[in-house]
Amino acid sequence: MFETYPLHREGVSVAPLLYVSVTSRSLRRGEQRGQALHYAAIPSPIRSVKDHLHALILDAIATLRADATLPPHASVEFVVERTRSREHGDFATNVALLLAKAAGRKPRDLATALVAALPSREGLEKVEIAGPGFINFFVSPAAYHRDVRVALDQGAAFGRGVTGAGRTAGVEFVSANPTGPLHVGHGRAAAIGDCIARLLDANGWSVVREFYYNDAGAQINNLALSVQARARGIEPDAPGWPDDGYRGEYIKDVARSYLDRDVVHADGVDLAGAGDVDDLDAIRRFAVATMRREQDLDLRAFGVAFDTYFLESSLYADGKVEETVRELVAHGHTYEEGGALWLRTTQFGDDKDRVMRKSDGTFTYFLPDVAYHRSKWQRGYQRAITELGSDHHGSLARVKAGLLALDTGIPQGWPEYVLHQMVTVMRGGEEVKLSKRAGSYVTLRDLIDEVGRDATRYFLIARKSDSQLVFDIDLARAQTNDNPVYYIQYAHARVASVMRQLAERGLEWNRENGLSQLARLDSEHEQALMVELSRYSEVVEAAGENLEPHLVATYLRELAAAFHAYYNTHQFIVDDIDVRDARLTLAAAVRQVLFNGLDLLGVSAPESM
RNA sequence: GCGCCCGUAGCUCAGCUGGAUAGAGUACUUCCCUCCGAAGGAAGGAGUCGGGGGUUCGAAUCCCUCCGGGCGCGCCA
Numbered sequence: 197m198f199e200t201y202p203l204h205r206e207g208v209s210v211a212p213l214l215y216v217s218v219t220s221r222s223l224r225r226g227e228q229r230g231q232a233l234h235y236a237a238i239p240s241p242i243r244s245v246k247d248h249l250h251a252l253i254l255d256a257i258a259t260l261r262a263d264a265t266l267p268p269h270a271s272v273e274f275v276v277e278r279t280r281s282r283e284h285g286d287f288a289t290n291v292a293l294l295l296a297k298a299a300g301r302k303p304r305d306l307a308t309a310l311v312a313a314l315p316s317r318e319g320l321e322k323v324e325i326a327g328p329g330f331i332n333f334f335v336s337p338a339a340y341h342r343d344v345r346v347a348l349d350q351g352a353a354f355g356r357g358v359t360g361a362g363r364t365a366g367v368e369f370v371s372a373n374p375t376g377p378l379h380v381g382h383g384r385a386a387a388i389g390d391c392i393a394r395l396l397d398a399n400g401w402s403v404v405r406e407f408y409y410n411d412a413g414a415q416i417n418n419l420a421l422s423v424q425a426r427a428r429g430i431e432p433d434a435p436g437w438p439d440d441g442y443r444g445e446y447i448k449d450v451a452r453s454y455l456d457r458d459v460v461h462a463d464g465v466d467l468a469g470a471g472d473v474d475d476l477d478a479i480r481r482f483a484v485a486t487m488r489r490e491q492d493l494d495l496r497a498f499g500v501a502f503d504t505y506f507l508e509s510s511l512y513a514d515g516k517v518e519e520t521v522r523e524l525v526a527h528g529h530t531y532e533e534g535g536a537l538w539l540r541t542t543q544f545g546d547d548k549d550r551v552m553r554k555s556d557g558t559f560t561y562f563l564p565d566v567a568y569h570r571s572k573w574q575r576g577y578q579r580a581i582t583e584l585g586s587d588h589h590g591s592l593a594r595v596k597a598g599l600l601a602l603d604t605g606i607p608q609g610w611p612e613y614v615l616h617q618m619v620t621v622m623r624g625g626e627e628v629k630l631s632k633r634a635g636s637y638v639t640l641r642d643l644i645d646e647v648g649r650d651a652t653r654y655f656l657i658a659r660k661s662d663s664q665l666v667f668d669i670d671l672a673r674a675q676t677n678d679n680p681v682y683y684i685q686y687a688h689a690r691v692a693s694v695m696r697q698l699a700e701r702g703l704e705w706n707r708e709n710g711l712s713q714l715a716r717l718d719s720e721h722e723q724a725l726m727v728e729l730s731r732y733s734e735v736v737e738a739a740g741e742n743l744e745p746h747l748v749a750t751y752l753r754e755l756a757a758a759f760h761a762y763y764n765t766h767q768f769i770v771d772d773i774d775v776r777d778a779r780l781t782l783a784a785a786v787r788q789v790l791f792n793g794l795d796l797l798g799v800s801a802p803e804s805m
Numbered sequence: 806g807c808g809c810c811c812g813u814a815g816c817u818c819a820g821c822u823g824g825a826u827a828g829a830g831u832a833c834u835u836c837c838c839u840c841c842g843a844a845g846g847a848a849g850g851a852g853u854c855g856g857g858g859g860u861u862c863g864a865a866u867c868c869c870u871c872c873g874g875g876c877g878c879g880c881c882a
Binding site: 275277278279280281284288290293294296297303326327328329330373410413414415534535536538547548550551552553554555556558560561562585586587588589590591592593615617618658659660662663664666668671674675676678679680682683685686687689690693694695696697698700701731734735738742746747750753754757760761763764765767768769804805 | 807808809810811812817818819820821822823824825826828829830831837840841842843844845846847862863874875876877878879880881882
């Protein structure tokens with residue numbers, strides 16, 4: 197497999213044996229890119245520089261082995277990474293620090309020897325040894341200039357990668373039961389799940405967005421009973437009100453609508469309310485359709501659409517549940533006790549065994565869950581992401597155990613779970629707990645109506661999903677610099693504004709001339725901005741690989757900051773045509789990356805604000 | 806009691822899967838528009854990275870342990 201990595205020295209490829217144990221990230225990336233090359237857009241020049249440096253160092257190591265400076269089998273997992281500060285150059289490697297012991301030499305001495313053994317310094321301004329033994333690479337500006345060109349050439353495709361090319365990922369999220377309006381937690385799920393889907397898509401995956409819901413269980417029955425009670429004019433807690441009835445005002449609306457024989461359009465079907473208060477089944481169907489419709493409208497308002505709505509009932513209808521049980525029994529991981537059928541989940545890391553078929557013959561919820569995930573596997577999702585509220589984490593061990601017990605070759609790390617922590621909503625320094633309509637919780641609709649879609653989406657993905665989130669409504673509404681959404685969008689609008697201003701003055705921007713004059717942009721702000729731009733594709737890849745959309749939000753904030761700083765220190769529309777074109781070219785590239793990044797978050801990029 | 810997550814500046818949070826003096830925003834002080842949008846920028850102070858051990862040349866990051874907070878532990882879904 198290492199032969200695919202294009203490492204050659206004076207026309208002779210270095211024997212793979214030498215670096216079999218080198219397993220750095222960038223090397224693996226190199227392989228993946230190699231395999232999927234025919235899908236590749238133009239690779240980011242800076243990325244190639246990084247991979248190139250990695251190869252040069254491997255080469256230097258080989259040379260030092262050959263002259264016995266290094267022992268023949270010395271190997272390490274070294275990295276070439278971006279530096280934190282410009283004074284350390286553009287890229288740095290820790291290879292000398294890691295190999296020092298094996299070589300029996302001081303890290304700095306070894307670094308010196310490695311630098312001397314580098315086969316080429318093309319594209320590098322200088323190479324320095326610094327600190328305890330880091331090797332710092334200063335890349336010539338031309339590489340960054342090429343990134344600017346690629347950003348403009350590729351436009352909306354800039355930053356897209358190919359790590360998932362030819363493979364399919366299923367992203368399941370929200371998966372709310374249709375028993376009421378979506379709440380803030382669902383909003384966080386929707387924002388995170390949709391961003392993850394966008395990120396995977398940006399990395400070349402074919403993505404299926406999937407919404408799973410229980411359309412027949414006890415909660416749905418409870419919904420039907422609640423609507424029926426309301427239809428009979430029974431208020432919550434009045435005599436005849438069901439024990440665990442849903443108390444929100446929306447239940448009353450559904451009941452009225454049912455009695456009025458309204459027609460609701462959901463999941464591609466029109467359904468009229470039957471109006472018969474005694475027909476619980478008709479009430480149930482109507483209530484589910486109404487809630488599905490309402491959730492769908494909320495999601496649409498949020499800019500989220502699904503490819504598949506997967507019904508739990510279909511697993512029974514297709515016999516998938518029965519099939520799953522049969523397989524589990526056949527593999528000998530079950531036993532009967534107390535009239536129930538148990539699965540030995542303890543064999544797969546659970547803390548106690550679980551009932552899968554109750555003594556009354558019905559199944560516990562987790563069995564359909566296993567059957568559902570099994571269906572994802574059968575449908576060929578090489579990567580399956582399940583986004584859930586962290587309050588469901590208890591079920592993970594069970595489902596994973598069930599999948600392993602099926603023994604169908606499903607690997608340990610499949611599916612991948614992304615759990616999000618609770619959201620608390622604050623207004624005026626106090627926690628908001630209720631909405632008029634739902635009664636007991638803040639709805640997603642409340643947030644969208646109050647702060648808008650862009651701010652809601654941004655705020656809900658701006659933090660790591662596994663940390664709790666405080667949603668500050670006042671901040672999200674603010675049309676000021678306090679608000680990071682406006683800060684980023686403002687940077688985008690500013691570029692557009694400069695372009696408008698240019699036109700008003702009857703001037704034109706010559707893109708090709710600008711690209712050829714980028715060397716004129718040698719101020720610190722300009723250099724810093726180009727470095728930021730060049731990081732974009734790495735951010736997209738890391739965010740997709742690690743399922744961490746907040747990385748994009750953080751990055752955009754930094755890119756916007758670099759642009760605002762630049763804007764305040766430089767004039768774009770200057771008399772020197774070359775400088776003007778170059779600056780406008782840089783600004784246009786920034787606009788493109790801001791646009792692409794905001795799009796990954798599902799946030800708009802306005803031309804003016 | 807057991808399991809998962811979190812603990813970084815007064816507050817809200819990053820920290821690129823182990824690197825070089827720990828970073829933003831906010832708040833607080835002080836500056837910058839006759840000039841492309843001041844919804845912006847520049848400068849300053851602010852930290853025992855919850856405590857304690859360990860691994861390592863090197864730890865906010867990995868391991869152990871304790872403390873504090875959140876969530877979950879049904880023949881409910």
